[in-house]
Amino acid sequence: MRTIMVLNAKGGCGKSTIATNLASYYAAEMGQNVVIADFDPQGSSLAWLEERGEYRAPIKGIAAHSQPLRVPKDTDVVIMDVPARVHGKELTQILRKVETIIFPVLPSPVDMRAATGFMEEVMKNNRVINKEIKIGVVANRVRENTLIYFDLFNFIKKMKLPYITTFRDTQNYIHAEKRGVGIFEMPRSMVHQDLKSWEPLTRWLRSKRSLPQAIAS
Ligand SMILES: Nc1ncnc2c1ncn2[C@@H]1O[C@H](COP(=O)(O)OP(=O)(O)O)[C@@H](O)[C@H]1O
Ligand SMILES: [Mg+2]
Numbered sequence: 001m002r003t004i005m006v007l008n009a010k011g012g013c014g015k016s017t018i019a020t021n022l023a024s025y026y027a028a029e030m031g032q033n034v035v036i037a038d039f040d041p042q043g044s045s046l047a048w049l050e051e052r053g054e055y056r057a058p059i060k061g062i063a064a065h066s067q068p069l070r071v072p073k074d075t076d077v078v079i080m081d082v083p084a085r086v087h088g089k090e091l092t093q094i095l096r097k098v099e100t101i102i103f104p105v106l107p108s109p110v111d112m113r114a115a116t117g118f119m120e121e122v123m124k125n126n127r128v129i130n131k132e133i134k135i136g137v138v139a140n141r142v143r144e145n146t147l148i149y150f151d152l153f154n155f156i157k158k159m160k161l162p163y164i165t166t167f168r169d170t171q172n173y174i175h176a177e178k179r180g181v182g183i184f185e186m187p188r189s190m191v192h193q194d195l196k197s198w199e200p201l202t203r204w205l206r207s208k209r210s211l212p213q214a215i216a217s
Contacts, residue, residue, distance in 0.1 A: 005080040005098040009118030014104045014140040016044035019081035024182020027057035032076035037064040040083035051180030101135045107152040132212045136164040165200040
């Protein structure tokens with residue numbers, strides 16, 4: 001069973017958006033049994049799931065903030081949507097459950113500053129030190145050729161973590177969010193560019209590069 005977590009210290013950087021789109025990818029594109037575990041009491045991922053039509057590829061939701069994370073035996077992928085401001089013991093606890101982390105960052109000075117401090121804390125975690133967890137960085141809501149876009153790339157370079165891909169700022173994610181789908185389930189002509197930007201992420205997730213050494217070897 002694959003366990004993937006979307007994590008960052010700040011709200012609004014796209015954790016739930018990436019978690020739900022990833023769930024849509026595994027369920028609708030790959031035909032896998034997907035659980036989305038929402039650790040956020042705000043429950044954005046579960047709210048998204050409620051909008052999802054019954055005729056869609058099924059995704060199981062678990063309110064992991066209020067109940068134990070028990071997934072069905074035949075689950076292929078668990079996607080964990082984690083709230084902002086998880087630190088200390090709570091962070092250690094949550095990192096016990098995962099093998100791959102997607103770390104979204106926004107091109108905003110406030111977000112980059114918060115991400116730096118938080119990533120320092122994550123890098124001190126024993127499982128991260130021992131490479132039992134792999135981390136990849138995703139730039140989100142990027143408008144190309146803006147000044148801050150260049151700052152973001154310098155920032156990501158300095159983080160010394162694998163940079164995976166960039167998602168542009170587009171209403172497509174808002175449309176998807178409202179309808180309980182991912183961009184993978186929207187008309188191709190509308191989301192062509194966005195699907196392309198997801199390819200490096202889904203490729204990374206399918207590859208050994210995103211897996212802990214012990215599992216990958
Ligand atoms: N790439 C994007 N383009 C446009 N809007 C986005 C993008 N990523 C996220 N959003 C929007 O930004 C808002 C916050 O994103 P969300 O995924 O809920 O953040 P978080 O879970 O980190 O708090 C949502 O309304 C979402 O639709
Ligand atoms: Mg969220």
